Amino acid sequence: MELSDANLQTLTEYLKKTLDPDPAIRRPVCSLTAEKFLESVEGSQNYPLLLLTLLEKSQENVIKVCASVTFKNYIKRNWRIVEDEPNKICESDRIAIKANIVPLMLSSPEQIQKQLSDAISIIGREDFPQKWPDLLTEMVNRFQSGDFHVINGVLRTAHSLFKRYRHEFKSNELWTEIKLVLDAFALPLTNLFKATIELCSTHANDASALKVLFSSLILIAKLFYSLNFQDLPEFFEDNMETWMTNFHSLLTLDNKLLQTDDEEEAGLLELLKSQICDNAALYAQKYDEEFQPYLPRFVTAIWNLLVTTGQEVKYDLLVSNAIQFLASVCERPHYKHLFEDQNTLTSICEKVIVPNMEFRAADEEAFEDNSEEYIRRDLEGSDIDTRRRAACDLVRGLCKFFEGPVTGIFSGYVNSMLQEYAKNPSVNWKHKDAAIYLVTSLASKAQTQKHGITQANELVNLTEFFVNHIQPDLKSATVNEFPVLKADGIKYIMIFRNQVPKEQLLVSIPLLINHLQAESIVVHTYAAHALERLFTMRGTNNATLITAAEMAPFVEVLLTNLFKALTLPGSSENEYIMKAIMRSFSLLQESIIPYIPSVITQLTQKLLAVSKNPSKPHFNHYMFESICLSIRITCKANPEAVASFEEALFLVFTEILQNDVQEFIPYVFQVMSLLLEMHKSEIPSSYMALFPHLLQPVLWERTGNIPPLVRLLQAYLERGASTIASAAADKIPGLLGVFQKLIASKANDHQGFYLLNSIIEHMPPESVDQYRKQIFILLFQRLQNSKTTKFIKSFLVFINLYCVRYGALALQEIFDSIQPKMFGMVLEKIIIPEIQKVSGQVEKKICAVGITKILTECPPMMDTEYTKLWIPLLQALIGLFELPEDDTIPDEEHFIDIEDTPGYQTAFSQLAFAGKKEHDPVGQMVNNPRIHLAQSLHKLSTACPGRVLSMLSTSLNAEALQYLQGYLQAASVSLL
């Protein structure tokens, strides 16, 4: 494309079209459209230069802006040169862009400047410094222009180029670049910093000038942070006085002209001070030795800043950064003295901590209108940047050295705030909220979700405060009065549950149940959560602290209120309530049975409702757990009841399967497994009708389905193998196809073995006869082409199970029918060297029994060339009994799961209460495998006297022999 007026005109037309609101013009289906056209020409030479010309010279402002955005996106897509791929921008265009873009950016209006600045930093990321050596000088030269519009453009670009120094790892390349930048940039930046500060005082009365100057200062302070991040540069160490003195005075500066009316959005002054706090914190943490002389001044300035800063939301970031700075400094032994003085402590408590713990209008708004967010912040700790949290961290920091004095000071405050509240609760309730918050942050030293507070400040009497100030609120007849205080009170019980004595907790339980009815989402959610947490507490003997017997009087009201709470506005899919339901079932066990008919109806209705649009994964999970619990608890007492659950659930399940509700399908399979396993007799026909559908490839393509589906097929095989063999024999290849699918994957092969083991264990042998050879060939291929430790472990368990089920001779014959001497090769290369890796009680036992059979019930082991493997195999077996498990994994396998980390949400959600019982297929046959070995050897030696003994005495190593003698003694047998 030439740089011609005609081309400029064409480009203008197409750019205009991309702006058309009608998508038919922007991107119609067939004809060459604006966006397509632009894409088709972007590979041509001069295209970017045409865009630059347009954004500079077009008559229409929209075209300028549109050209600048198109240019930036073009750079983003094409500038990087990817190895082995064509260079998408020709060299002359690259050179021309780099030569023109900086001046062009600087002379453009702000909107376009931002786009070009972004483009520069994308180019810079690839080309700077080697392929763009003039960039720094070009930028630095502009510092002298005196035009702050230009200067801010340069600073902004520099910031986007240098900010990666904050997170990249040290490397020679990185440090070479930083050094280059420092050499060219540090001094001009320092001079600019000084000059800008001087200009701020000359223009102290010019609001618009100040705004531009302060924007520069913010960018300068950010650049300071990036340039000082990796290490303390020599230049900045030498010029620390200049920088720190000026930063310090900026912290203390105020100018009415810079104050904003906006309550939410931080103004320039706040942003600058906030960045200065970050800079001081960086120096305090990393360059303490050099920064020490300045630190006390910063502590004082930041503290004064906190004392004078208002409650508005716009100051939040500044305040929380400033408090975090103090919190990090006050924990350091050599700065302890800065805080030691009682007056200082009092003043920090009074003027910094207490005010920032107050419940503000914004909190109140969130409490009422955005309760989910409120709960997340308050309960789950996503409050890192909040003022309350910062204040809380400062309390903990101060308590490291000054626990006594700080507790003393705050006790006074707590009392006076409670008195204020008592005077007029309806007006002064926020005082009590602050008092509770203060007590909580003062008392809690360590905390987990599972146990609440785990270490408390012993100077605070938590029980007394509970009895005198928390319980009265919760005992009030009106559950909807002072909802914030109610929520505070419930939270107090929840987090201090391990500190408050049990009798007080028991008193609280009916109060909590009562608050499940509160209209406030936060209140009833907290009540549900508190109950759930109390029910998980452990007492002596690892039993639950609160027993089912103690709960007996409250079962009905508890269940009623929990399910009613799910009907309160805003809580129809409240995960805390559902979790409390699950936990209640689990605690109450058989005492819920009378309520099951009503409960299961409500749960299935809920299930039906949410399956239309599953949106709350946790809620759904707990709901299925609750269903499982209902089934287990009921069927344990009355196995026949399983039919009524099937009746209640199958309709909904069918709908879920038909509508392919992906989120729920793994759950449905688990519940079905549980139900099927409850059947004592032959598999019902309703299940058999579903069997072919379970073998559909589409189900197996989703990884989340695999574990529950395998489990379900295992249940089918356990209960209905003979039915499958007789009524669905044509489905056996499909079933084995599933096995083949699973075995092909390194991730799922163990699941394939689960299935195969069930097939071998339960299917009538004649029904699988024709497939057996195929099965082994498949396994051998995997073994040959991509063996992993996990595969070998599963393979060993399988062949031994096969040996137990079909006999050792059958195993040898089938191996050798696939390939001559195969059996010997597997023994020598796989079984003997790898058997030590098998893990799991049952798995080891299967292998022991299988190998014992090979040793003692397989004639070729005694009279063919395989005989030479007899002793090594016996030795390996004794090793399996006596040596620690070999858990080494070859080097190349360490990396497998790092690269293929699955997505954030594990697709498979295992239900704890649908759990499968461990199954021991050799349990009845063999109790003690060592004794079994001794007895089997005895039998063998009786059959061929002298041979066993002579083999043992000539080649078994002494230690193994000693163990073996032990087994023989224990079995009271001897060898002939």
Add this chain to the structure above:
Amino acid sequence: VRKHSEHLKLFKNKGKDETTLRRQRVEVSIELRKAKKDEQILKRRNISIHLKEENPSLGEDRADAGIIQPSLEEIVEAVNGDDTQLQLLATQATRNILSRHKDPPINQIIELGIIPRMVEFLGRADNAALQFEAAWALTNIASGTSEHTRAVVDGGAIPAFISLLSSPHMHVSEQSVWALGNIAGDCPLYRDALIARDVIPPLLALVSPATPVGFLRNITWALSNLCRNKNPCPPLDAVQKLLPVLIFLLQHEDRDVVSDACWAVSYLTDSCNDRIQVVVETGILPRLVELMDSPHLIVMTPALRAIGNVVTGTDQQTQEAIDAGVLTALPRLLRHTKPVIQKEAAWTLSNIAAGPSLQIQQIITCGLLPHLVEVLDKGDFKAQKEAVWVVANFTTGGTVDQVLELVRSGVLKPLLNLLLAKDGKTILIILDTISNLFLAAEKLGETEKLCLLVEELGGLEKIEELQNHENDMVYRAALNIIEKYFFGEENTDLEPQTGQDGMYDFSVEKQDFNF
């Protein structure tokens, strides 16, 4: 610079090869910081009159004050002239100019072109005063930049100075020692040129019980510069000649002598394992460990460095340092008020922790863990970073019981607090260490307990927050831990086809197997 592959080894706690965990003193080619203030002085100028007065060996035949300073032209003329008296006065004047406290005009003097003439004066055995003044002037020229030193070397000063070592006049030979020290310190090339010209025997001959202490300091310092610099390191036979004398000097009562001797040993050990072995075999480690305990920073610093270098070596070399008692010397240094000492001590410990579990056990037995925890908790940031490496190496090479002991010592809390460090690499190492801890916990069946502990100590929320870290590796390591422990893996040719019935086809073709 620590290699990425090394990191992965750490990360998975597998393929543990102690030697790769040991971290040599990092060769920094780029430095953003100010040059280190704790290093030994590389070159020295003779400027102090006091020094001379303290030092009677320098003679009294010089009158420093009251001399009218000739102009540079006069100096050139006199130096190039034949009048011995004028030569002496001019050389003395040159030396005076070069000895002034601030900004000696070394370049200007070099430009006068009088260096070859000064070198000639060094050979005037008949005129010790002239030899001395010329040696002094040349010393001070050689004390400047590499450019300046080169001017002296190119002037042919090396052989002249070496022969002056054997001068009957002690002040002349001492000044020559000084000049040679400056030349040796400049670069490996000059150092080896001196060694090739056999500087060592006459230099060592100057060391005797009778040598005045001031002179001995000078000699020791020059010897240390002969040991200094790498790429290449000094020739082995030279090192072997120097070592016995250095060992002798390490026993001296003067702390400056001991300090420079220590620096020399620290240079010799800052090298490959073979060179470390040469030093270890002299049996000097117990003395070095003893000197780590010196109340004098100038002695303790190089002693610590030398031992720190030794433990970057093989397991056996490290064991020698342990047997010499390094583990009992470290606690005091880990708490030293100077951050750089804390850092070096922690670095030393990190390399011992990179050893086999037997050595890790000695760290435990010697009671180092509480000190480690203290550095992690309250140390200077540079020391904290090294302490993080100690923990990382410990958890990589330690047995499950040892790791348990480490956790019991309270390492977790300060370690987790350091996840707030403003340093991506340190955060990554901590995350890797946490993974190691979890691997150990898994073996003990205590994963859940560790989860709770991490949460209780505020670690969980920090790790969660790191999922927002800008650095991709940090983010992924954090995500990995969260997924693996807190919430919550093809072979296409084996994949079955879908058959006509819509199910998987169960089929496979046989191949030959050979495992």
